Amino acid sequence: MSDPALEDRPTWPAMRRGAMRKCPACGKGAMFEGYLKVRDHCPSCGEALHYQRADDGPAYLTILLVSHLGAPLLLWVFLTYQPSPISMLIGFSAGAIVLCLALLPLIKGAMVGAQWARRMHGFGTEQAEATSA
Template identity: 35%
Template sequence: MHDDNAHFAPVDPVRAGLSASCPRCGNGKLFDGLTKLKPRCANCGLDYSFIDSGDGPAIFVILLADLLVVGLAVWTELTFQPPVWVHFVAFGPLAIIVSLWLLRTIKALLVAMQYKHNASQGTIDRG
């Protein structure tokens, strides 16, 4: 895992996740682009090589974005019964925007939680 010898005040993982900032100092940016992690924090120098959020963010995005977008589309269909093109125009871009925002936010939140709880890959002790 990470060898953290620096002295920083604890950062709330939810605040760090929502702001996509460094889980140690809370000031440096976590991402280089949309969802690509930077190699290290520009503020405190924390090496992000220990981070592995895996497929967790994608699973949460699939579940949450589909619930929201499909729920709104079904409600719109049952309430207003618009033509099919209205669904494509309204809910296509909404699905993309919600998915991208959720992916970035949930990935940052899982990284912050991984740092806070000092989580690492499980190993089998055969000693």
């Protein structure tokens, strides 16, 4: 007696597709219009993506990951090579900026994929309404 409109959506494949910047439903259409703007609908399958509510979550996770990767590396470089403070400041600042810019779309895509798979914030309501009408 399961509703076909509410069939199980595997979370990990949807998150993987989202991290690849693809639609979590079909894995073919581009999820983002630009750097971080999520499209309203998938250009390939037409899946509604405007329900996503990633908000500040991807930014917090990105900062958490970059800082947890950077802090031990900073300590190791300082103790091993003893570079000048200005060279460490420049090097680690540039590295942190590049790593944040690289990880942010991946984490946001994965978060939108997880929301789609778990039917959060309205994902899946249009199918349930179509089958009940």
